[in-house]
Amino acid sequence: MTDVGAVIARVHREEWARVVATLARRIGDLDIAEEMAAEAFATAVERWPADGVPPNPGAWLTTTANRKAIDRLRREVRREEKHQEAMMLAGTDAPEPVGVIDDDRLRLVFTCCHPALAMETRIALTLRMVGGLTVAEIARAFLVQEPAMGQRITRAKAKIKAAHIPYRVPDREDLPARVSGVLAVLYLIFNEGYLASDPDRAIRADLTAEAIRLTRLVRELLPDDGEVTGLLALMLLTEARRPARVSAGGDLVALDEQDRGAWDRELIAEGHALVRARLATGRAPGRYQVLAAISAVHTDAADARDTDWSQVLALYDLLVRLDPSPIVRLNRAVAVAELDGPQVALAEVDGLPLGGYHPFHATRADLLRRLGRRDEARAAYDRAIALAGNNAEKVELTQRRDRLR
The missing domain is CATH 1.25.40 (Serine Threonine Protein Phosphatase 5, Tetratricopeptide repeat)
Incomplete structure (x- = not known):
């Protein structure tokens, strides 16, 4: 039972967003998609210990959630409408177009980051629907109370429903208007992985890896967007330090005390190359590009004592002009x-x-x-x-x- 429980927990981390994305694409209702995905996982908790874990857990969960959604629609809509919805859910029609984004999770990220929602609301909703983060985890990321964050997410889904905002594949022209929210979401997912709010887990490598994967996909869509490249560089340079960040005993190790020989040199080289490529353009950098440049200075030093602090401070002075938040000023200090x-x-x-x-x-x-x-x-x-x-x-x-x- 313990082993099956661990498998279910892992599958939840890996498949939650995919199941929600598939359902949302088919039925156009985020609330129902989330509820049916949750019911599918609850069914797995009941059945897998006795029946065994299926060969393809993600497909099993998606099929189960689809069936539950069909049952719900049959209960809630009129007879004519319910057959149309059931046929759509059963996949009897031609496959839906996926547009310029063929990754379910990334498509759901862009969809939740709809311009009709306030930026903070877009980010919170996407972290919940795509990242699978709990309301408590999201509240910590925003430095607000959990009940307030829960209300914010509930209102966002209600607005999408009341305003008839469609769950549709974003067109290429939609991407620039949504990309800032998407990058903020991916950065927060990465940060949750790099220092988990779960008290008993120092890091969540699954979240950092997924954030990097999705950011790579965004860069493929928008290769000329400097902030996309900057965020990817920042993630790579931060992830490169992860092998030295936790001691053998499971304790966190501060940057100035880390064994730099354990850092991932391949990720550092890739991150540095991205930073240099952006600098070579001569264009004014954005927030993520400056953060990546700061991380590049830190990872360029063979020893903490070799850090070029004058360059770090100059970069923070630039960052304060872009983002004069108290947290940036704290880091500058x-x-x-x-x-x-x-x-x-x-x-x-x-x-x-x-x-x-x-x-x-x-x-x-x-x-x-x-x-x-x-x-x-x-x-x-x-x-x-x-x-x-x-x-x-x-x-x-x-x-x-x-x-x-």
């Missing part, structure tokens, strides 16, 4: 500390409205430690530990706090 000292950096950090954000307190704690203010540093570490959602991260912060003794 880390570079300031390396060049101008922790006292200057602390003055900048203390003015940021990030009291509920645990990296804010972790950064303050490190600056206070470097200034010799150990009691204040310990209190800041305590606050960071209390706010951190991942157990591996809590362990790392606890170890840093305990070194103060």
Whole structure:
């Protein structure tokens, strides 16, 4: 039973978005697609332990969800309409056109990122429908309360239904208007994989791999979009560090303490090549391109002490002009500390409205430690530990706090 449970959990991660996408494409209703996919997985939980895992779990789940959707439509619509819907679901008509996007998941990403929805709503809805993230995980990504995020997602699906926004294959001319939301979604999915909000899992390699795969597909569709290339480079350079990011004991390892010999040099080379290609165009970079360039500087240093902090700070100055958010300013302060000292950096950090954000307190704690203010540093570490959602991260912060003794 335990083994089957693990298989179901893995299949859920791998197949959830595909099942939802297939249903949504056929019935044009995101609510029903999500509900029927959930019922199919619930059926799997009941039957697979006794019947065994089917040879093709994804196909089994899609077929089961289709049948449940047909049954629901038969109950809810008039006789004439129900036969039309049932025939469509049964696949008796010619296959639907897939347009310029032939990947179910990526098509669902572009569909959920409809311009009629506010940007944050597009992102939240897509993370739920495509990424399979829970409402709690999405709420953490947006730094909001879970009930508020649940209401936001519910309202988004209701608006799609009330406004008769069609679930249709996006045309090529639709892509530029939707790509910014798509990139934001893929970045958040990647970040959830790189530091999971699940307390018991430090990382989720399945999510980082899927985010990279989908971003590669977006780049094939929009090869001249600098931000698409920038995001792919950023993901590759970040993913390259993953082998050194978790210790043998399962603890997170900070960037300056990682074994750089364990980094994936192939991914680094690819990421650096993408960054150089964008720089060669001479065009003004966007947010993801600047973030990728910062990551390129870090991964170019053979040792943490060799990091070109002046270049990092210059890039953060550019990023602040593009995105003057408190989180960007917090990250910039880390570079300031390396060049101008922790006292200057602390003055900048203390003015940021990030009291509920645990990296804010972790950064303050490190600056206070470097200034010799150990009691204040310990209190800041305590606050960071209390706010951190991942157990591996809590362990790392606890170890840093305990070194103060």
